[in-house]
Amino acid sequence: MSDRLEEHFGPEVKSISIRQTRKGCFQELLGCEASDEFKWFHTTDGKNEKFAESLEESNCLLRIFCGGCHEFDMPVKIDGTNEELMTMNRPMKLPVGCGKCCCYQEMSMKSKGSEMGSIKEGFYCCVPRMMISDGSGAPVYKVHPPTCVGGMCVNCCAEGNPCGKGCCKASYEVFPHDQQDTDNGAPSVAKIMKVPKSLFTEVFTDSEAFDITFPDEASAHHKALIAGTTIFLNANFFEADGGD
Incomplete structure (x- = not known):
């Protein structure tokens, strides 16, 4: 695996933030999808x-x-250079949705041409559920929003009172792939959180910001997969519906 991954996602890296560059309000008014x-x-x-x-x-x-499900490549390049840290590829599939039996949303990740792994939507009835796998296809982490009511509903109060300190926060929790109980406040090992934006940003642009905390014992490889998952979540759950 790339030495650059180790440099930027090594043992000392406990958290990162991924922030979308704001799109101009005139682009939005003219219907330009940048x-x-x-x-x-x-x-x-x-x-x-x-x-x-x-x-x-x-x-x-x-x-x-095809805004909600269009295909794209997204290279991540180290600041100040043109050196690739990793690249994400999302093929065109059916939009995320409950009850699907095929054409699940997915995104693969590579570093220096080597397969790192992927994130893929799974079958679900009420709460979206995804699985992160490594380059060999072996499962590594489960990902889904916090739940309540026996795992049947998304817990909108998981980050606090949605009318108070939890306003505009939306989180996805990360669990080991072999953890059986991941619902109703079960302990997670990492979290991807969409954080609140200013009123001006919320109204006039669709920029997003995410705070990511990593598992304590995760390798640089696995941290990079979780970071890439953030882009997948944004494309499917926030970008597709305008961030609501």
Whole structure:
């Protein structure tokens, strides 16, 4: 695996933030669907150090007419250089939805041409559930929103009172693939959280910001897979519906 992955997702890296570059309000008013662009920051121990950027590569017409499920490539390049840290590929599949038996949403990740792994939607009835796998296809982590009512509903109060400190927060929890009980507040090993935006940003753009905390014992490889999963979640659950 790339030495650069070890450098940016090594043992000392406990958390990062991925922030979407704002799209101009005039682009939105004119109906222009721009490519997604993100900036990646180290946030461990209160840091706020930008270390990478990623820019979606996709067909303009597909972005306009197949917004929720269009295919794209997204290379992540180290800040200040053109060196690839990793690249994500999302093929065109049916939009996420309950009760599907095929054509699940998925995204694969590579580093320096080597397969790192993938994230794939699974069958579900009420709460979206995904699985992160490594380059050999072996499962590594389960991913889904916090749940209640025996796992049948998304717990909207998991991050606090949605009318108070939990307002506009949306989280996805990460569990070991072999953990049987992942519902009703079961302990997770990592979290991907969409954080609140300012009113101006919320109204005039569809930019998103995510805080990611990693498992304590995760390898650089596995941390990178969780980071890439953030882009998958944004494309399917936030970008597709305008961030609601």
